[in-house]
Amino acid sequence: MHVSDSELTQIMGDAQIIAAVGLTSNPQTDPYKVASYQQSQGYRVIAVNREGETVLGHPSVQHVHDIQGPVDIVEVAGNSRHVADVVQEAIQANAKVLWLDPGAYDRVAIEQAEQAGMKVVSNKRFDVEHRRLLAHKPM
Numbered sequence: 001m002h003v004s005d006s007e008l009t010q011i012m013g014d015a016q017i018i019a020a021v022g023l024t025s026n027p028q029t030d031p032y033k034v035a036s037y038q039q040s041q042g043y044r045v046i047a048v049n050r051e052g053e054t055v056l057g058h059p060s061v062q063h064v065h066d067i068q069g070p071v072d073i074v075e076v077a078g079n080s081r082h083v084a085d086v087v088q089e090a091i092q093a094n095a096k097v098l099w100l101d102p103g104a105y106d107r108v109a110i111e112q113a114e115q116a117g118m119k120v121v122s123n124k125r126f127d128v129e130h131r132r133l134l135a136h137k138p139m
Helices: 005-014 030-040 083-092 107-115 126-134
Strands: 017-021 044-048 073-076 097-100 119-122
Touching: 005 119, 005 126, 017 030, 030 044, 030 126, 073 083, 083 097, 083 107, 097 107, 107 119
Parallel strands: 017 044, 017 073, 073 097, 097 119
Antiparallel strands: none
């Protein structure tokens, strides 16, 4: 399950569409801050939540498989209680990567994602890894 820096760089470099599970319109939360950063870097971030609210200027969807078109990364914020359900939705959506933020973990669900052919990134914040690996360094 360990993902190398080169794999992380490729995952983040190739991705365009991120399904952010648990993202709400509350700008005080870590998921909102991460999604805002992702959007500032050119990613299309789609909030997946049960509230049906507009987040970062775009309507949210209730399920990952409700997203039209390909999903590159399914990112799960917060706790672990919904990871298994999210993995099933990610499999249905043919997502390429399951990204579990710190605090979200389910060993069995991770194994299911890997068996379905997904790469799994666990216990890492996207914005931290993106800044570390892809931020432009001065010459």
